[in-house]
Amino acid sequence: LQIYNNGILEKPYTNPLRLQSNHVIVRVVGSASELKEKQLNVDALVDMKKIQSLVPVISKDILNKPSSDALYAVNSVIISLLQPNLFYNEEETKRRIAEAVQSVKPVTRVIKKGQSIAREGDTITEDMLQKINIINKNAHFSGSSFIIGLLLIQLGFLVIFGYFLITYYSNLVVDNKMPLIVFTLVLAFIVIAFFIARWQGRAFEGLFFPLLLPIPLVTMVLAIMYNMHIAMLIGVYIVFFVTVSMKGDFTTLLLAFSSALSGVFVVGDVERRSDFLRGGVTLGLINSVIVIAVGLMQEMQFGIIANNVGLAFIAGIINAIIVFGVFPVYENLFGVTTKFKLLELSDLNAPIFKEMLIKAPGTYNHSLMVATLAESACKEVGANALLARVGGYYHDIGKIQDANFYIENKVTDPRAKDMSALEYCRLIISHVEKGVELAQKNNLPEMVIDFIREHHGQTVKTYFYHQALEEGTTNGNSIQKSDFQYPGPKPHTRETAIVMLADAIEAASRSIQEPTLEKLETLVKRIIYNRLNEGDLERADINLNELNKIQNAFVQVLQGIFHSRIEYPTKEAINRLEKKSSNGNQG
Structure with missing residues (x-):
């Protein structure tokens, strides 16, 4: 009972x-x-x-x-x-x-300015310790020394970031959009972090603070728009900013760094917009594993670990979804060309390529070969292979208008016979200007239009120049070499320089009789040496070691293209040899 x-x-x-x-x-x-x-x-x-x-x-x-x-x-x-x-x-x-x-009524502790809390030799009581902790907590964010120190960290980061860009990505230094993009992303992050920090004690008790912050969002957007190196550098800055500002411990540093690093790598192989969800799940799983490890190391209760694992996983997916919505806005607002835009431009079913295939089939096939050569070479030197491939596709779109005047399309226009060397040369050279106009009409990004402008640099059309010298004068005027020269500019990136070399090498390789490996190697070396010697590569950041790798990549692709199929013997030839063999055995 x-x-x-x-x-x-x-x-x-x-x-x-x-x-x-x-x-x-x-x-x-x-x-x-x-x-x-x-x-x-x-x-x-x-x-x-x-x-x-x-x-x-x-x-x-x-x-x-x-x-x-x-x-x-x-x-x-x-x-x-x-x-x-x-x-x-x-x-x-x-x-x-x-x-x-x-x-529960709030406990108010009044500490007057100048009030002595503890003197040397005093025994620290519980009341003294509480007052000291309150002072430290408030002084951490308001003390002048802390503010100055934080500003020095910002200044130091700017110096490091600037040096990194000038040394390794000098082409981005002239891009006024990139600093603005980085600034808006970091500013948005700081604002969000500020409000989350204010609400943390009320709504997020027991949760790891770094998991609440959109650290992966910043690094993912930058990795997509630029590259992993820039994203990682900004990520490291954010990690230290969070750790220092929040007076964080090792757990804060570890989780913040894990979020930044994971955000960079989960978008490294993203090729379609639908891949974002997969990247978000991967990000959530990585951070969940880190949370479990931290929880076990600190002997936390199972319930707290479980809550943070759930937060880590959900935060990963939410960050990916936000990036999916944010980066197209940046892409359109700032005119930045991402890999997704390049993948869309690489679709050979686009109307401009269908028109090229019909009107200029030789130019179309030439462009495909240039794209293949350039892509292979870029992979060898760590350049943007996708950008080079797209640039190779579009570099000669200016030939569509007068396709029958170009040798690769077999010259069939009767007007070509009546044109002087200078007139014909000017028409050939004009394909660059026409290509730029057509590209702008089709709203191609400047990054792609650069390939059209620069794929000939300031080279001279030696064939027409030589022909003009033989003719004597051009309409009574003395022959000027500059009249037979492309206006430029010279290639200013590794990708545009590689496409320029691929364009010249592919065109020249079609004139080789009975191509062999030795002939192909000689051709590639000669063209690269001539372009280097004439200063066509002076603006592009390519060293001799990279040129050697580019040369080998070109030769390897050309060897595969010109490799002759094995000529199998005919049935009649086999029968003759069989009869000869049997007669020999009888004798």
């Missing part, structure tokens, strides 16, 4: 609120108006499983040497009569927690 009065739980008590108290409040419900409460020690709580082990012991004490059959019968009856009568009231518990929270 005492057990039944104390209450019987259906399942063992699990302390759902993780309370440190050893007592629970039990409400005894009688009539509608009668409601009593009492406190019970948690050790006195029993459940149905525990009852089954207690009843036999109690029965033995009550009965005087009962037989086993009698004991079994008594136990069965008692157990069947006992039913759970003690239940966890979640609604009432939440109500009392809310009342307790409301009843």
